[in-house]
Amino acid sequence: MKYVIGIDLGTSAVKVLLVNKEGEVCIECAKEYPLIHEKSGYSEQNPEDWVEQTILALKELVDHGNVNPEDIEGISFSGQMHGLVLLDENYEVIRNAILWNDTRTTKQCNVIKTKLGQKLFKITKNPALEGFTLPKILWVQENEAELYEKTAVFLLPKDYLRYRLTGQIHMDYSDAAGTLLLDVVNKEWSKEICELLNVNISLGPPLVESHDLVGNLLSEIAEQTGLKEETKIFAGGADNACGAIGAGILTPGVGLCSIGTSGVILSYEEDRNRDFKGKIHFFNHGKEDAYYVMGVTLSAGHSLSWFKDTFAHSESFEDIVEDVNHVPIGANGLLFTPYLVGERTPHADAVIRGSFIGMDSSHNRDAFVRSIMEGITFSLNESITLFRNAGKKVDKMISIGGGAKNDVWLQMQADIFNTEILKLENEQGPGMGAAMLAALGCEWFSSLEVCSNQFIQVSKTFQPIDDHVNKYKQLYEVYKNIYPQTKDLNEKLKPFRE
Numbered sequence: 001m002k003y004v005i006g007i008d009l010g011t012s013a014v015k016v017l018l019v020n021k022e023g024e025v026c027i028e029c030a031k032e033y034p035l036i037h038e039k040s041g042y043s044e045q046n047p048e049d050w051v052e053q054t055i056l057a058l059k060e061l062v063d064h065g066n067v068n069p070e071d072i073e074g075i076s077f078s079g080q081m082h083g084l085v086l087l088d089e090n091y092e093v094i095r096n097a098i099l100w101n102d103t104r105t106t107k108q109c110n111v112i113k114t115k116l117g118q119k120l121f122k123i124t125k126n127p128a129l130e131g132f133t134l135p136k137i138l139w140v141q142e143n144e145a146e147l148y149e150k151t152a153v154f155l156l157p158k159d160y161l162r163y164r165l166t167g168q169i170h171m172d173y174s175d176a177a178g179t180l181l182l183d184v185v186n187k188e189w190s191k192e193i194c195e196l197l198n199v200n201i202s203l204g205p206p207l208v209e210s211h212d213l214v215g216n217l218l219s220e221i222a223e224q225t226g227l228k229e230e231t232k233i234f235a236g237g238a239d240n241a242c243g244a245i246g247a248g249i250l251t252p253g254v255g256l257c258s259i260g261t262s263g264v265i266l267s268y269e270e271d272r273n274r275d276f277k278g279k280i281h282f283f284n285h286g287k288e289d290a291y292y293v294m295g296v297t298l299s300a301g302h303s304l305s306w307f308k309d310t311f312a313h314s315e316s317f318e319d320i321v322e323d324v325n326h327v328p329i330g331a332n333g334l335l336f337t338p339y340l341v342g343e344r345t346p347h348a349d350a351v352i353r354g355s356f357i358g359m360d361s362s363h364n365r366d367a368f369v370r371s372i373m374e375g376i377t378f379s380l381n382e383s384i385t386l387f388r389n390a391g392k393k394v395d396k397m398i399s400i401g402g403g404a405k406n407d408v409w410l411q412m413q414a415d416i417f418n419t420e421i422l423k424l425e426n427e428q429g430p431g432m433g434a435a436m437l438a439a440l441g442c443e444w445f446s447s448l449e450v451c452s453n454q455f456i457q458v459s460k461t462f463q464p465i466d467d468h469v470n471k472y473k474q475l476y477e478v479y480k481n482i483y484p485q486t487k488d489l490n491e492k493l494k495p496f497r498e
């Protein structure tokens with residue numbers, strides 16, 4: 001039997017999956033790494049942590065996978081999007097990576113808006129948002145000029161990891177789309193944007209397709225992991241593009257809900273000329289010459305992990321969500337907004353912060369956990385509302401990510417979204433998507449579509465329950481009021497944040 005490995009460089013952890021030619025996940029290993037929040041609004045990671053933890057995860061996979069490393073034909077990648085990794089001329093990391101959920105760049109977003117106006121939208125199909133890469137480049141240019149001067153190339157997180165495993169520098173189109181420097185339709189770095197913002201276009205690495213072969217493993221990495229140097233390495237894609245591939249979202253129809261650190265509602269988009277007026281993101285897919293649109297909740301799983309780290313550090317996620325079903329819908333009158341690091345969709349707002357509304361002395365810990373899960377799901381429902389208002393049909397969704405491990409949450413998604421929710425055999429959509437890109441690159445299949453028929457299995461479906469749908473509709477109306485009513489309060493609280 002032959003195998004491929006999918007590596008998903010997530011925000012909370014790197015997850016590696018060994019997948020055989022039948023699409024079965026033979027073993028998965030995960031290794032965590034920390035987020036660095038130096039100030040309110042800042043979010044960074046040390047790229048060395050990604051490399052060290054990936055090598056450990058791969059070694060564990062080889063040691064316990066019970067397969068001959070010679071039979072592992074290919075590896076590909078999925079990675080958290082937008083994070084800025086700056087390298088000097090020796091390809092050494094210059095500073096910590098500035099991540100997708102870092103919102104320090106409001107000023108730079110305003111500069112982009114002023115200098116580019118409608119051009120930005122015409123070229124990139126997206127607005128200037130704090131999380132994207134270009135504002136981060138401008139922030140370093142302005143605030144750390146001596147580091148910017150040293151920069152020879154910029155990469156995104158999984159591109160840096162791939163560079164360390166292969167010695168080769170590349171970026172794929174699906175991830176490049178999230179930089180705000182890519183001409184999305186013509187698939188090239190935008191000379192016009194670079195010139196107008198005084199960014200040297202040569203900082204952008206060579207662009208490739210997600211399934212392209214980009215090299216083999218470096219000998220020292222083969223030695224450290226137990227893998228073979230000859231293992232073929234394929235470029236991979238943005239985690240949401242890979243999540244879509246790993247859920248079989250390769251044609252219009254079924255949508256995707258992903259609850260990882262962020263939360264994403266995603267839909268395949270056939271028409272590259274479709275104009276969503278920047279309300280949702282429009283990016284290149286990991287499937288060649290295809291596109292997808294999505295809305296993003298910045299702190300989805302992160303809200304739950306914040307609660308766990310702060311109030312239940314020693315417990316597992318399974319423990320803290322175990323009894324939420326004993327709390328009624330609406331968490332006994334407790335509503336939560338998940339704006340722990342600001343928000344993206346539908347409220348692009350770096351200043352807003354979360355709230356618990358309706359706290360009562362009767363509320364116990366389970367009520368708080370339930371209200372967090374409901375608040376995250378209401379936030380994702382705001383993206384679904386945008387999709388529906390734009391004429392997209394949303395009646396069936398595949399749910400992936402850490403949040404899809406819990407059946408109560410999956411039923412909650414069915415009830416709040418009022419859609420059928422499908423759970424897959426394996427909730428690791430991005431890792432599976434990466435494995436599928438490797439399988440395509442190894443020519444096991446003629447297309448991702450053929451591969452998905454073999455690799456993707458639905459394990460369970462959740463139907464909306466009428467009574468729940470009605471209750472959640474009423475709660476959603478209240479939820480939507482919290483943003484406008486807390487916006488001004490948060491502007492006033494901003495000076496007190498450190």
Ligand SMILES: Nc1ncnc2c1ncn2[C@@H]1O[C@H](COP(=O)(O)OP(=O)(O)O)[C@@H](O)[C@H]1O
Binds near residue numbers: 010303305
């Ligand atoms: N058993 C579980 N039940 C509910 N939610 C969970 C469970 N395990 C993990 N999660 C959620 O999933 C999140 C991690 O999801 P994951 O897809 O691994 O994230 P990332 O790709 O960003 O690293 C956690 O922050 C947590 O909120």
Ligand SMILES: O=C(CO)[C@@H](O)[C@H](O)COP(=O)(O)O
Binds near residue numbers: 010263
């Ligand atoms: O910023 C975005 C998408 O635009 C995020 O979805 C990141 O790509 C991080 O993903 P996870 O770590 O939550 O999977």
